[in-house]
Amino acid sequence: MDRVNRFVLLLAVFAMNVLAQGRGGQGTRDFLGLGAPPDPVAAERGEKLYTPNCSFCHGLKANGAEGPDLVRSPLVLHDEKADLIGPLILQGRPDKGMPAFASMTASQVSDIAQFLHMRVELAVNRGLYKVQNIVVGDAKAGEAYFNAHCKTCHASDLAHVATKFAPVDLQAAFLWPASGRGRGARSTKATITLSTGEKLTGTLKRIDDFDVSMVDADGEYHSWPRDRVKVEIPDPLVGHRELLAKYTDEDMHNLLSYLVTLK
Ligand code: HEC
Ligand code: HEC
Incomplete structure (x- = not known):
């Protein structure tokens, strides 16, 4: 077996x-x-x-x-x-x-x-x-779904994902990847647009209703009043959040059946 x-x-x-x-x-x-x-x-x-x-x-x-x-x-x-x-x-x-x-x-x-x-x-x-049926979806259909919806971001990094997760965990991993507690501690990248139109990208240090501060790519610290600049925080999991609303039960079963073959 x-x-x-x-x-x-x-x-x-x-x-x-x-x-x-x-x-x-x-x-x-x-x-x-x-x-x-x-x-x-x-x-x-x-x-x-x-x-x-x-x-x-x-x-x-x-x-x-x-x-x-x-x-x-x-x-x-x-x-x-x-x-x-x-x-x-x-x-x-x-x-x-x-x-x-x-x-x-x-x-x-x-x-x-x-x-x-x-x-x-x-x-x-x-x-x-x-x-009992958790991995009896249609792996071929799952692969087609994967190629259509996932491959843009996961060209090859999931090649052995089934060795990393048991099926149930794999299902959770593709449904909501960032949900593991403790993963939120990763640093947040952001792009700040100044009133002059100049853009700075770096690691966000602090953001609240009044101030925003970041360390830029050269390691230099900046801080601005919140209402003077535009802050964009790209969300790397935005793709997953959008997909979450779209899967049918069938898509989920098919996808899982395909993903468990990636060893
Ligand atoms: C817009 C980009 C994007 C799309 C589309 C996307 N993903 Fe992801 N996926 C990510 C990012 C970013 C992560 C998080 C990587 C991390 O945190 O290390 C991730 C994580 C995962 C993980 C967890 C991997 C791990 O080792 O923890 C799985 C499994 C996964 N995605 C499967 C899928 C499947 C299946 C689809 C299509 C149905 C899909 N992804 C579509 C960007 C995307
Ligand atoms: C006018 C539409 C609207 C109403 C009414 C509304 N919500 Fe929401 N809710 C939203 C939207 C849109 C979001 C997503 C916000 C975002 O993108 O961060 C949301 C987000 C949420 C979330 C967070 C989901 C997540 O995973 O981040 C919860 C929980 C929630 N709402 C519960 C409720 C409850 C409980 C009520 C009633 C007391 C309610 N909402 C009423 C529109 C609504």
Whole structure:
């Protein structure tokens, strides 16, 4: 039996155990690195707030509409007890189309967070039923998808990616590459355009509502009032963020089936 088959078998046994216990249970959550299970009563209260306030942008089931999919959102996945969702709801990201809900109470925010975690939970359990099939998509179709959507950025760097990740981790790696905790510490590159039109590229040191500072390519330190310059922070994962909203379940299965062949 090769490694992939053994892994699938392991998952199948694992899934059977979980199902035999009659619950989608904490075991699965630990396995997938998720936090405490959501509280169904709070989630139901949360849904009543979510529907009128959020669903027209994020979809009735939080799968995304005009606003992003929240079920696959790294921020939601990494949230614990509304520590990330809470500030986001209260402050919004008005410059990016996410309004602030400044008057929501802590318990309302917490209920909405529980609702979103419940959506993730349901998506995970839906995956659980299919877990035995995790790598039986169509590898050829996956390769075609890869050539059409991924190759521009990954010409050859993923040639042995299947030796680096087990299938489940590989799925997470291509769905949201930067979601691993601790990867945020990487330095942020930015381009600053001065009022004269001159552009400087370097490593961002600090940015807030008032000031921005960077060290340029020659190692020289600069700082400006925030409103005097234009700041552009290229996001290397923008491609992935856009793709996340586009994959169908079939695309994901096909892609994974292709990626596991890259050894
Ligand atoms: C008018 C449309 C709109 C409404 C209403 C709205 N959002 Fe958003 N939301 C957005 C947009 C657009 C973004 C993406 C912002 C960005 O690109 O950083 C976003 C981002 C988010 C994110 C972060 C996703 C991520 O992975 O970064 C969360 C969580 C979220 N919204 C939750 C909510 C909740 C909860 C509500 C209701 C209380 C809500 N939103 C209402 C448009 C909306
Ligand atoms: C616009 C450019 C771009 C596109 C398009 C793109 N990626 Fe990526 N991908 C990246 C960047 C940047 C990273 C992060 C590399 C890092 O953090 O080391 C990454 C990381 C990954 C990783 C994790 C690799 C690792 O070793 O951790 C996988 C797997 C991956 N991408 C698969 C895909 C697949 C599959 C597609 C197409 C469906 C795709 N990518 C499309 C830019 C892109």
